[in-house]
Amino acid sequence: MADKNFVVDKDKCIGCARCVKDCIAYALALDENNKPYLSKDGENRCISCQHCMAVCPVGAISILNKNPENSDPVWNYNPDAVLNLIKSRRSTRHYKSENLDAETLQKLKDMLNWTPTGCNFHKLHFAFVEDKDIMDKIRDYVNKKLIKILTGNIANKIKTKFSHYKDALVNGEDVIFRGAPHMVVVSAPINAPCVNIDPVIALSYFELYANSLGVGTCWCGFAHICMQLFPELAIQMKVPHGYKIAYVMLFGKPDIKYSRTTQPEPFEFTTVKDFTIQKLSITQKIKHFFINNIR
Ligand SMILES: Cc1cc2nc3c(=O)[nH]c(=O)nc-3n(C[C@H](O)[C@H](O)[C@H](O)COP(=O)(O)O)c2cc1C
Structure with missing residues (x-):
């Protein structure tokens, strides 16, 4: 130690x-x-x-x-401003085809060091694509590969996952990377106590801070799937040995402006009002185990 x-x-x-x-x-x-x-x-x-x-x-x-x-002093915050930031962040799917300036990129990277990790394990890896020309190469490679698979005769799981997007891809739409000039790929060590959670927290912080700087972001499940499907793409992210890729976020200067917040339907909320221990049957215990441990 x-x-x-x-x-x-x-x-x-x-x-x-x-x-x-x-x-x-x-x-x-x-x-x-x-x-x-x-x-x-x-x-x-x-x-x-x-x-x-x-x-x-x-x-x-x-x-x-x-x-x-x-260390920085601790400020008082305007909670309405924080809430408005949370409400007004949107998934940005239209980007200006230009790189962010180096200062903004550095601010975004520096902030990531403050995101919390379980047990303060504090080990994450971030692969940044900082140059839109590299991003263009990635999108070209992935889109061409997907088109080839989707228009070919062999049935496989890629075909199933992306079948809805075949026409758009063939028409040259960047369904996966949404024309974003940048992306960040976050990985965590497989032995981290909170291997699945830490990277998501980091990207959530990243998203809010980016939006406060006028930078648009989009959680990108498709790009994450592509990292899993095409190992040659994942290897380019220089993920350290013993780490696994957790998620991908696109980002860049937005080419779209939202004028108001959305009005989401409320999630489910429960207020726990008492605590009375119930004896569970073995069936209930097994059911509970599977519901909470699968996926
Ligand atoms: C885990 C996760 C994965 C997502 N993957 C994609 C994606 O691959 N492509 C995309 O365009 N949007 C993706 N999104 C964005 C959602 O579609 C979006 O959050 C939702 O439609 C609500 O819109 P809003 O983010 O603007 O409020 C993803 C969002 C989350 C949270």
Whole structure:
């Protein structure tokens, strides 16, 4: 286990013990002068979440060689503005055929480092297609391959999945990548505690931040399927050994403007009002297992 380098500025520390209280790993304790320390055991348990540094009201704690002065202050947010951002993001399927500027691309990449991961595993891989000419090569390759399969005689699962889109593809429509100049392909290590969830959280954050910068995005199930169908395409994403591709998001400058939000039908919501344990039959238990573990 790497050294966590937990350092307390004892002149600044006010002995409030907030760091001890907020440590999920129970790795910190207070010494006889009410100053926190990380024990040898704690060193092994620490998950490097940096809560100790973030919660300290006086910036007295450094961990992992991070200087608390380099952290950003925490702002208050306008909840209406956040809600409007959530409501007004749309799946963008019309893009300007131009690259985003380097500064915007860098902002989008930097933000990703703050997305949460289960157990603070903090290992994800993002393959960015930053140049629309490369994206054009990818779309040409995939679209041609799909057309060949869809117009050929051999029945296979690709034909079934994409049959509705045959005519559009043959007519030259970019059904898969929607003319997007960029895409990001996210992968997670197969041994990550939350291998299926972490990448989706990252792309959800990406989508909202991108939209706040005026960048359109689209979750792309089709491109994800293509990554699975055409391994030669997936290999181009330089996914590290032991990682699996989780999802794909298209993005770029939108060539469409939405004037208002949608008005979705409400999902189902339940308020849990009591807690009375019911004895389950073996059939109910088996049914529960299958409903919750399949797919
Ligand atoms: C997991 C997921 C996969 C999706 N895959 C595609 C896709 O392959 N192509 C596409 O055009 N839209 C795709 N979408 C976009 C949905 O069709 C879209 O979210 C839905 O129609 C609602 O529209 P809105 O996102 O503008 O609110 C996907 C959305 C999600 C959440």
